[in-house]
Amino acid sequence: MKIFFKNVIPAPLKEEDLNSSEVWDSELKTEGSVPYFLSSNSGKGKSTFLKYLYGLRNDYEGNIYIDEKDIATFSLSDWANIRKEKVAYLPQDLQLVDHLSVWDNLILKNKLTSHYSEKEIRDFLALFNITSQIDKPINQLSIGQQQRVALIRTLLQPFKLLLLDEPFSHLDEENIKIGFDLIDSICKKEDAYYIIATLGYSYGVESNKTLLL
Amino acid sequence: MIGKAFKPTGNKKTLILSSIGTIIGLCLLLIAVQVYTDVNYAIDHNDNDQYLVIKKQITTLNTIGLTSSSFTKEEIKDIENQDFVTELAPFKSGNGVEVMVVMSLEGGNFPPFSTLAFFESVPDQFIDVETKDWTWKEESNEVPIILPNTFLDAYNYGIAPSMGAPQASKSLISGIKFNLKIRGEKGSTVFYGRVVNFSDRVNSILVPEDFLNYLNKTYGSSKEIKPSRIIFSTPNKSNPAIESYLNQNNYETNKDQLKENIIQQVTSNLFYFLVAIGLIIVFLAALLFLLYSQIIINKSEKEIKILLLLGYNWESVTKSIILLFVKIYGAVTLISFLILYLFKVFFDQWLANKLDLNLPNSIATITFAVGLAFILLFLLINYISISKAIKNIAQPK
Known part of the structure; x- marks a missing residue:
């Protein structure tokens, strides 16, 4: 999936000096093969970048293209289809349904995409060691556990591009490694690539491309 | 989900x-x-069509003879042409015939009773009561009569108590034969009348049409008289069109029906x-x-x-x-x-x-x-x- 940011300036950064940015007010093209690391201090628009690509925000000047189509022309149903089949997104605030169990949160997504069997979903949970929490309401889990559930949910769909917004902020090294291994293998399987927003860590992922905002 | x-x-x-x-x-x-x-x-x-009897308002002009209270042919035609009228008939009345009813009942406390009266007739389908014997054959001297219920009430609750006379049931009255003394231009005669039923709808003394025709022909005058009352049937007598038509033409109907x-x-x-x-x-x-x-x-x-x-x-x-x-x-x-x-x-x-x-x-x-x-x-x-x-x-x- 090809992405093209052409002279995009987010409304909140209009007054800022964007000369050093590789993303804002310049021409940025990404294409799948290597992962991209969005790197900057907070407040430079990492989350905003991902939200533009997922149709959650549109407060920018310039043009953004997905596969050569200007996303400003997408309708609500276009976005729904993209979210269902083309682009997966893990928001920083996770967006889990608090009063539903771990299992129901996952099924809520898989029901829509029918992408994995129940057994496969259980395998994902086992990978992260949260099988025992399966029937607990989400809000009884620790933030770290919630992050893992949200990551699994994000992966329960076909996609060509995976957007991850600081997905490992509350995970220990071991789980981060499990996470990256899972993301890598699934991206390979889906023939997709990912863009990840971080506060500057590369989590030991080699052969990535870092984008400075 | x-x-x-x-x-x-x-x-x-x-x-x-x-x-x-x-x-x-x-x-x-x-x-x-x-x-x-x-x-x-x-x-x-x-099936029960509703019936209305209409007449012209009587004013002083009628009394001194300047206008007539009877309906002209054109007026009848006009009423007949109204949408709310299904069937219409003018009342037929005696023409130059004077009727005197004389009743005397032997063997009871009933007072001897005589009064001037009148006959009218309407086609059978406008009469609201079942009538056996509602026919009259020429040369028969017994005439069936339908009285309005109001007459019976007037006798039973007015005349009888004030005169100390016994009240009369419908069946009793039906058994009485009246003398009907008829006098007209061409002569006079006596018939026997018998009340066969009482009507709520028609406020008049009704006799079979054949009898009235015979009476007018044999004893009455040959000059034509116009009807002064008209009965018609309508699917719904509450139809506001009826009231406005009546008002427009200064026609009257029973106050009861208006109240309804x-x-x-x-x-x-x-x-x-x-x-x-x-x-x-x-x-x-x-x-x-x-x-x-x-x-x-x-x-x-x-x-x-x-x-x-x-x-x-x-x-x-x-x-x-x-x-x-x-x-x-x-x-x-x-x-x-x-x-x-x-x-x-x-x-x-x-x-x-x-x-x-x-x-x-x-x-x-x-x-x-x-x-x-x-x-x-x-x-x-x-x-x-x-x-x-x-x-x-x-x-x-």
Whole structure:
């Protein structure tokens, strides 16, 4: 999936000096093969970048293209289809349904995409060691556990591009490694690539491309 | 599954209140429509046509002979041409014939009684009572007579008590033979009269038409006289067109019938009032339901955002909320029609007992149509409002 940011300036950064940015007010093209690391201090628009690509925000000047189509022309149903089949997104605030169990949160997504069997979903949970929490309401889990559930949910769909917004902020090294291994293998399987927003860590992922905002 | 994502609103009161409101309003509307349909059906399918007797107002001008109280041929033609008239007949009356009724009953305390009288006749189909022997053959000297009920009442409650005479039952009177002394231009004679029945509808002394014709031909004058009263049948004598026509032409009818008219008008105004109240309640309830849908959306806004984030389109999210309203409205409609049905059972029974009217037992198609139309309208309004709110949430900011 090809992405093209052409002279995009987010409304909140209009007054800022964007000369050093590789993303804002310049021409940025990404294409799948290597992962991209969005790197900057907070407040430079990492989350905003991902939200533009997922149709959650549109407060920018310039043009953004997905596969050569200007996303400003997408309708609500276009976005729904993209979210269902083309682009997966893990928001920083996770967006889990608090009063539903771990299992129901996952099924809520898989029901829509029918992408994995129940057994496969259980395998994902086992990978992260949260099988025992399966029937607990989400809000009884620790933030770290919630992050893992949200990551699994994000992966329960076909996609060509995976957007991850600081997905490992509350995970220990071991789980981060499990996470990256899972993301890598699934991206390979889906023939997709990912863009990840971080506060500057590369989590030991080699052969990535870092984008400075 | 989507439905599970929504938070329970915990706002049962609004829901119950709007449901009850809708049921009350809808019941009022449905009952009004059903009763209206039934009453129209009864009027259309009632063999008992309603009858009106009309006459011209008597004024001083009549008394001094400047205008006539009788109807001209043109006037009769005009009445006959009115839409509300199904059948019409002028009263036929004695023409230059004087009738003296002489009654003397032997062997009782009845006072001897004689009075001047008159005869009239109307075609048989306008007479409201069954009559055996309602025929007269030439040369027979016994004449059947129909008296108005008011005459009997006048005797029984007026004349008899004031004279200390016994009251008379219908069957007693039917057994009495009167002497009818007839005197006209061409001579005089005596017949025997016998009362065969009493009429509520026709306030006159009726004899068979054949007898009256014979009397006029044999003893009366040959100059034509015009009728001064007209009887006609109509499907509905409360039809406002009748009253305005009568007023326009200075015709009169029985005050009782006018009173009935006023009552019917008040009733039908009450009916429109009911419909209006029903409509107001229904629309207030619809407003409450709209409010309720907004509460659901506000309470679950976070969950709706998540659903949209996961890739559910706004249509399926809207659908899952609408589904709740389909269930509520379904229950409300069902209950309303149940109440309507119970009402109809009692109403039909009441009509059958009181007015001897038999209505179709089923609820009218038009009532179903009105009920369904309202529910569909409710759903449509909710759908528009909910989908607008969901689309608004789905829009990139």
